[in-house]
Amino acid sequence: MSDAAHLAIEVTGLRKRYGGNEAVAGVDLSVSAGEVLAFLGPNGAGKTTTVEILEGLRSRTSGHVRVLGTDPAEATAAWRERLGVVLQGAKHEGDFTASEIVTMWSAYYRSPRRVADVLELVGLRDAARTRTRRLSGGQQQRLAVALALVGDPELIFLDEPTTGFDPAARREAWETIAGLRSLGVTVMLTTHYMDEADQLADRIVVISRGHIVADGTAAELARHAAIPTRVSWDAAELRRDQLPERLRELLAAPAASGPADPPEVSAGVEARPTIATGDVDGVVRELLAAADAAGTRLDSLAVRPPTLEDTYLALTGDGS
Amino acid sequence: MNRLAQLRSEARFNLLGFRRSPAATFFTVVLPIIFLVIFTSIFGNEIISSTGARVATVYVPGILALALVSANFMNAAIVTVIRRENGVLKAMRATPLPPWVYVGGQLAASLVLTAFMTALVIGIGWLGYSVEVQPGAVPSLLITLGVGAAAFSALGLAITCVCPSEQAAPAITNMCVLPLYFVSDVFIPSEGAPRWMVVIGDIFPIKHLAHALGNTFDPFSEGIPMPVSRWLIIAAWGVFGVLVTLRWFRWTPRG
Incomplete structure (x- = not known):
């Protein structure tokens, strides 16, 4: 079988121009059947435009697009x-109950799932008879997922499923989306939250200003972004003048915070020297050796790998 | 599901939404009845010397026209704008439901409402004001109701093209029909009104609807009434509504 047979989504050279502005500027993308893909990017990066083209709700300027084998x-x-x-x-009609709206939408499909099953799937069984205007934000989103599920689809698009949610509603929505995996459907979700992408997706594709800038797992994206790990400790335990020459230079480089005064008298962040490095092992060994030589212990030593947010900001260029 | 079942389902949920909306129920069901009672009380129900018929013979069809405009034009417009602005129409676009079934479901619901209001207004007119449907005029009544419901539903969809928001929809639709009621023999007879008012009434479809319905109740009309020219004018407005809708209708929110 060819590769294409396993692809739920296949996009090459996709462009969308609005006047002089190119919202999508040559996107290549492929999503395998059964995969959960996060399409990550800041607001205005071209996420929704791309997804709406894939959904058949928006026209494109150029490029090759196949979704489930169809243009x-x-x-x-x-x-x-x-x-x-x-x-x-x-936002669905507030005067209808959750169960009524799902029933109404199930009529749009040839062989829909049972309404009760769908409500169960998204965890709305207990809210089935509640008017939708009285549902919480998290419940409303579950209802939207229920409407997308009722036709028993092979592929689901979720556009920013948790934007504007409080943490509890977000957690709820995540559980529902994670549950889709067990149904074996292919999922493409757009988000501007790196943690959401990391939490829910097998693979993350990052878009910025209409271009794909990275593609991989969260760990692969971090490597790709090549952000240094930060090694820090309390100046009280090991002073700058007790460091070997090489570390002192590393310390000076990124840190405008590197104190010229004796560290004992400086306060706040300056009391915590930090080294940004790709060579964590080497730096830590040298630090421990320096502590040994100075006759102190480094109980405060901390190694902080780049966070998802660091990676995201570096990839989308929003940090600069 | 087959298309017929889909149509039935859409119509059923449209009617359910109508029943649960206090504003829609009040303006379409209650208000026309209040108008009927008020106008016949103010002007009495005497025999008009010039025509020989009772005053209510004019008001029953007038109020029936108002109810039809409300059940079709106003409802179609307001419900559609609310759904559009809340992203529901756009989401529907992404389902396999054909647009014509969506529109057909709404039209079917409006027809049911129109039938209900016709029965109600005629019933009150008969019991309260001795206004009777002339048996020979029943075919004319049915044709007028059918043509009117279709045309005003189409105009309801057309007017959504100029409604920028959910809040604007009731104001814009009322702005279209309220002044017309006054020059269309719905609230007051246009007899003796200034020429320009008569002309405006003649251009727009509400007056023709009121008069076509009026034939149904006129005890002195001879033979079987067939107000063909009025039907054609109403239908022409309906075609205009369809054309505007096809050209400018939006599924996506404007706000």
């Missing part, structure tokens, strides 16, 4: 049967 620009009802779409912030 979305020639969307048919049969193709839409196989697709589930959760748009950003759609």
Whole structure:
């Protein structure tokens, strides 16, 4: 079998121009069947535009696009049967109950799932008879997922499923999305939260200003971004003048915080010398040796690898 | 599901939404009845010397026209704008439901509402004001209701193209129909009104609707009424509504 047969989504050279502005500037993307992919990027990076082109809701300027083997620009009802779409912030009729809305939408499909099953799947069984205007933000989002699931799709698009949520609602939505994995559906979710992408997805594709800037697991993205790990300790335990020459230079380089005065008298961050390095092992060994030589202990030693946020900011260029 | 079942389901949920919306229920069901009672009370229900018929013979069809406009034009417009602005129409676009089934479901719901209001207004007119449907006029009544419901539903979809927001929809739709009621023999007879008012009434479809319905109740009309020219004018407005909708209708929020 060819590779294409396993691909739920296949995109090459996708472009979308609005006047003089190119919102999507040559995107290549492939998503395998059964994969959970996070499409990550800051607001205005071209995420929603790309996804709406894939959903057949928006036209494209150029490029090759196949979603479940079909060009979305020639969307048919049969193709839409196989697709589930959760748009950003759609609000359903507040006077209907959750169960009524799912029933109404189940009529749109040839062989829908049972309404009770869908509500169970997204954890809304107890809210089935609640008017949707009284559902919490997290519950409303679950309802939106229920509507995307009711047609028993092979592929689901989720556009920013947790934007504007409080932590509890976010956790709820994450559980629901994680549950989709067990159904074996392919999921493409857009988000501007790196932790969300890391938490939910097998693979992360990062888009910035209309271009794909990285593609891989969270760990691979961190390596790709090549952000140094930060090694720090309390100046009270090991002073600058007790360090070997090489470490002193490393210390001076990134740190405008490197104190010229004796560290004992400086306060705050300056009381915590920090070395940013790609060679964690070497730096730590030298630090421990220096502590040995000075006859002190380095109980305060901390090694902080780059966070997801550091990686994200470095990749999307938002940190600069 | 097959298309017929889909249509039925859409119509059923449209009617459910209508029943649960206090504003829609008040303006479409309660208000026309209040108008009917108020106008016939103010102007009495005497025999008008010039026509020989009772005053209510004019008000029953007028109020029926108002109820039809409300059940079709106002409802279609307001519900559609609310759904559009909340992203529901856009989400529907991503399902296999064909747009014509969506529109058909809404039209079917409006027809049910129109039938209900017709029965209610005719019932009150008959019991309260001795206004009777002339048996020979029943075909004319049914054709007028059908043409009117379709045309005003189409105009309801068309007017959404100029409604920028959920809040604007009730204001814009009322702005279209309220002044017309006054020049269309719905609230007051246009007899003796200035020429320009008569002309405006003649251009727009509400007056033709009121008069086409009026034939149904006129005890002195001879033979079987067939107000063909009025039907054609109403239908022409409906076609205009369809064309505007096809050209400018949006599924995505404007706000």
